[in-house]
Amino acid sequence: xxxxSSYIIPVIFLTVLIASMVKKKNAYNAFIDGSRSAIDLIVGxxxxxxxxxxxxxxxxxxxxxxxxxxxxxxxxRIFGIPKELAELMLIRPLSGAGALGVLENIYATYGxxxxxxxxxSVVYGSSETVFYxxxxxxxxxxxxxxxxxxxxxxxxTFIGCxxxxxxxxxx
Amino acid sequence: xxxxxxIILIAGLTTLLFIQPSAAxxxxxxxxxxxxxxxIRLAALxxxxxxxxxxxxxxxxxxxxxxxxxxxxxxxxxxxxxDSNKFITMNxxxxxxxxxxxxxxxxxxxxxxxxxxxxxxxxNMIMLVVISSTSLQFLPSTVIGLRATHGSQNxxxxxxxxxxxxxxxxxxGVALVKIYAFFRKKREKKNAxxxxxxxxxxx
Numbered sequence: 001x002x003x004x005s006s007y008i009i010p011v012i013f014l015t016v017l018i019a020s021m022v023k024k025k026n027a028y029n030a031f032i033d034g035s036r037s038a039i040d041l042i043v044g045x046x047x048x049x050x051x052x053x054x055x056x057x058x059x060x061x062x063x064x065x066x067x068x069x070x071x072x073x074x075x076x077r078i079f080g081i082p083k084e085l086a087e088l089m090l091i092r093p094l095s096g097a098g099a100l101g102v103l104e105n106i107y108a109t110y111g112x113x114x115x116x117x118x119x120x121s122v123v124y125g126s127s128e129t130v131f132y133x134x135x136x137x138x139x140x141x142x143x144x145x146x147x148x149x150x151x152x153x154x155x156x157t158f159i160g161c162x163x164x165x166x167x168x169x170x171x
Numbered sequence: 172x173x174x175x176x177x178i179i180l181i182a183g184l185t186t187l188l189f190i191q192p193s194a195a196x197x198x199x200x201x202x203x204x205x206x207x208x209x210x211i212r213l214a215a216l217x218x219x220x221x222x223x224x225x226x227x228x229x230x231x232x233x234x235x236x237x238x239x240x241x242x243x244x245x246x247x248x249x250x251x252x253x254d255s256n257k258f259i260t261m262n263x264x265x266x267x268x269x270x271x272x273x274x275x276x277x278x279x280x281x282x283x284x285x286x287x288x289x290x291x292x293x294x295n296m297i298m299l300v301v302i303s304s305t306s307l308q309f310l311p312s313t314v315i316g317l318r319a320t321h322g323s324q325n326x327x328x329x330x331x332x333x334x335x336x337x338x339x340x341x342x343x344g345v346a347l348v349k350i351y352a353f354f355r356k357k358r359e360k361k362n363a364x365x366x367x368x369x370x371x372x373x374x
Contacts, residue, residue, distance in 0.1 A: 008268060016223070019230045027226055034225025035218035041276055042214045050206040055176055057202030058183035061194055067186055094179070104317060112323035121329040125314045126336035128304045135172065136275060137300060140283040144290055146172065149297040152347045153304035160305065160340025167332040 045139040052135050060098040065090045079162050082116055084109070088123055089161065093130035093154060100124070119165040126164060127157045213272070220273040224261060224280075233257050236264065247302065247345065248295045255284045259299065266306040278303060294352040301348055305340040 020027040059065065069076075069087035076086045084106050092099040103124050110116045130153045134146060187195045227233040237244070237253075237260040244251065244259055251259065258281035265274035278299060285295050292300075318326035 013223070016226050016230060016232060019232060020226060023230055025229045027229075030225045030229040031222035034228075035222035038214060038217035038221045038276065041217050041221070041279055042210050045213070045279075046206070046210050049209060050203050051176065053206040053209070054199050054202035055180040055183065057205065058187065058195065058198045059179050060183075061198040061201075062183040062186035062190070064182045064186040068182070100313070100317070103314070104321075107317065107321040112318040112321040112326070117318070117321075117323075118329045118332075121314050121318060122333045122336050125329065125333045126340065128306070130300075130304045131175070133275075133278075133303050134300050137278050137282050137296075137303070138292070140279050141286045142288070142290055143282075143286065143292050143296070144173070145292060146300075147292045147297050148347075148351055149292055149300040150172075150175070152297065152344060152351070153301045156301065156305050156340045156344035156347060158340075159343045160336040160338075163339045164332045164336025167335050168329065 048135045048139050056094045122164040123161045216272045217276045298348045301344040305344045
């Protein structure tokens with residue numbers, strides 16, 4: 001799988017470059033035009049990124065995720081989710097690096113091949129930094145009302161993780 | 172975000188107040204530093220992928236890809252313009268290949284092209300956020316690598332359950348947005364009818 005996937009990028013680039021030669025398009029100019037707009041995207045995203053990352057770093061450093069996880073762990077047990085997993089699920093949508101720290105902690109404490117270790121792998125591998133996505137996607141617009149975008153994204157990820165962890169018992 | 176952001180910060184600051192008040196400023200500065208560092212890294216990556224995206228557009232490959240995936244995109248994003256369609260297709264393809272850094276700039280462009288200047292996220296935008304958040308990751312290499320270093324016998328053995336988890340979350344997410352769209356449209360129709368009936372009160 002890793003062998004195949006390492007071929008994907010160069011093959012895609014080659015295909016597109018050859019296509020541009022065949023169709024006699026100016027590949028060089030096109031690439032420059034595209035990369036120019038990257039600066040606009042970054043300038044637009046910058047205030048959003050700094051605002052969210054500042055809060056997330058405070059949240060991560062304080063260990064508040066652990067405190068909240070303690071608090072909600074009785075409710076989580078109904079779904080068959082241990083306390084450490086609850087902490088991972090809390091921090092995952094906020095910070096990829098923070099979640100990786102919790103994941104490593106779980107592996108070190110419980111072992112990577114235990115049920116908790118494998119559930120943590122499913123949770124980390126099948127979820128995304130939802131807050132980062134939803135902030136940066138809207139950075140080029142004036143949209144302030146996101147509607148239920150974030151709750152829907154979180155809820156569906158959560159349900160997916162619960163089902164995935166449940167399936168682990170049979171694999 | 173106006174509700175969530177203060178909650179996150181208040182929760183973090185309150186906890187720090189009890190355990191380590193001196194770390195508060197330090198953490199905020201570090202968060203800002205990280206954001207600047209991330210922006211610089213993203214500037215390079217976005218420039219690369221935006222350049223490539225523009226190549227795809229010029230060669231007409233983007234339009235062709237959009238045509239192939241049209242039935243799927245039409246179902247998920249009804250009434251999206253040709254332009255939005257193209258960006259959405261690119262975003263979904265990049266996500267499926269596990270190229271998160273390529274997917275993001277295309278999603279930003281897609282959202283911008285869908286903006287109706289109402290200040291409110293449209294149903295299609297919500298769908299895009301949900302799909303990107305629950306998107307299929309075929310190769311979570313970070314997790315596999317980390318499990319291997321922690322002495323796992325078979326570091327990739329959670330993949331089956333992982334794929335089930337992403338498929339379930341994607342289906343649930345799409346269903347949620349579709350149900351929401353149904354009610355939102357109904358409400359908007361009702362409001363429109365009400366406004367038409369009472370033209371005097373509108374002023």
